[in-house]
Amino acid sequence: MPIKSIKEMSAHERRVHSLSARMFSTIVKSCIILGLVILIIGLGLYGLVLSQQYIDSAFDLSCSAASATGYGADSVSLSKRVMEKYRSLSEEQIQSIGSSRYKALFAEFEVDHDYEALSDMLYSFLEHNDVYDVYLAMYDEEASRLVYIVDPDPSFPYYPGEWESVNRKGMEKFLNWDGEGLLYDIEKTDIYGWICTTGTPIRDESGNICAFLLVDLTVNDVLRGMGPYALQVSIAIVIITIIMAGLLTRKMNKTVVKPINAIADAAVEYVNDKRNGVNDVDRFQTLNIRTGDEIENLSLVMADMERDLTEIESNLTEVTAKNEKISTELSLAAKIQAEFIPHVFPPFPERTEFSLFATMTPAKEVGGDFYDFFMIDDDHLCMLVADVSGKGIPGALFMMVSKIIIQSCAMLGQTAAEILAKTNQAICSNNEAQMFLTVWVGILDLCTGKLTAANAGHEYPMIKAPDGDYEMLKDRHGFVIGGLDESVYTEYELQLDPGSRIFVYTDGLPEATDEEGRMFGLNRILDVLNEDPGADPEKVISNMNEAVDGFVKNAEQFDDLTMLSFEYKGCTQNG
């Protein structure tokens, strides 16, 4: 999926793009994970310590209870008597435990003075200590049984002589205890779950174990102690998490989010300023971000960019102004050039001997082509078409100079060939740029119709006799003007009769190019001319323009295009 630009994002999407929110959730997540790990480890350690402590205190309890049984009651004698009775029973009788018959076998002990005293004593121990049971019992080592002697637990009492099977390993641990450390055993029972039993042996005068004072603890006791701890730690974790996340997010907001938003806002404002043409407000340079990190660097880079852009912009404005000036001057130059050649038609309304029309269409603003015509005296008309090797300003300058020189030479009464030779010399004498021009020039005696013409490397003129077609006149060519200073030009004469026509042009016409690169060509020029051979000069040129436009279509005009069309009507004064 392509990345959206900031403008394409909805307000909601922008809000979701929040560093603070991400930071907050990251901190909360990591704090909770960390807290849970700490909680689990802590609970484990705490549980271990706590259970050790419980066992410790339960063992102490069994010790004190054991020694307490020596006072006010004879636990040793009671134990011995109960065990004696138990051992005297047959296996069958022992297995009848739980029946009233079995209970009756030990009935005498329930009213025994020692039993009552011990029962009261152990009950008071049980009542005042946080343990599951405190009782007096003895193992039947052969059958792995624990025979109860006194068990005061009111909720689940065992009567003297009642027994239950026990784990042999645990039993042996108790029976063989060497008196060092704590005596305890942990086992899983069906009835109570995980139970920890700790105890102290009670010995008779000769040191034989005759009973154990046992204390039972269940895992629930330990868990009961851990509950408050777990709750406290959890609350602490939640509080710390919220405080940490809040503080860090606030810090982040201040040092990261706000500066970045400031830069983003500045960027938006900057573009708005540019759109509205406000150029004298600094957006990035006034940000003043002092975070001392990459964000500060970013703001500094943006400030630099703003400065540089402002500079570039002012340069650009200067360049644009310069270009505008040049373009203004260029169009003024084009205007001067256009007005410098005769452009009012008909040019000599009082003259009935001829009709003349000409156009010049530069490819750039100013061109290098030109046509010219003027009366040398009352009887002589000079007309010419020229093409300078180059376009634009250099071509235009060269054209202006050439036009003046040619006209000056012609006005001095020189012949066509002399005009070209003189112009060539004048131009060659100062032509470092190696510019040159091609010229066709003709001088017509309006009375006799005699045309004297010369050609300096220019296109062939198209001539039409009164009753014929336009034909290309392959006249003698001299070298271009401005090329070599010793060039020689020869002139030729043509007799024009009333109705004769001349069409001269520059290479822009045959070389007009269409989109596929094909050229208009000389044959098309002749075809267009002969399609309407009787057209007057203005019509000839409009026909030609139409044909060229239709041929070129959308291709760019590449070369200047200049045409001059002339019709001789004959001399009325002498005719």
Place this chain on the structure above:
Amino acid sequence: MLNISKEMENTRLTFSLEGKLDSVTSNDLESEIMNSLEGVEELVVDCEKLEYVSSAGLRVLLAALKLMNKQGTMKVTNVCDEIMSIFEMTGFSEILTIENNAKTQAKETKEEE
């Protein structure tokens, strides 16, 4: 478009032109020629693949000719009919040494037969 390729052989420098030599491309050719004429005694401009020459292109040829007249010779080879007619019309055929090579000549001879 004008493709200009240059080949130097001792003191003989050959430019092969392909495309149109007009006011747009003539500046390229002019700077290319003017910058490489030092020590050249024979300049050859091969026009075999040249389609068109405008007056601006002729100006470059004329400038090159004037320079080469001082330090050696210049000739234009393999000129096609279209360009030959431009040379003839402008009088350049009178001042340029135009030489068509064996291949072109053979072709012409064959056509004549």
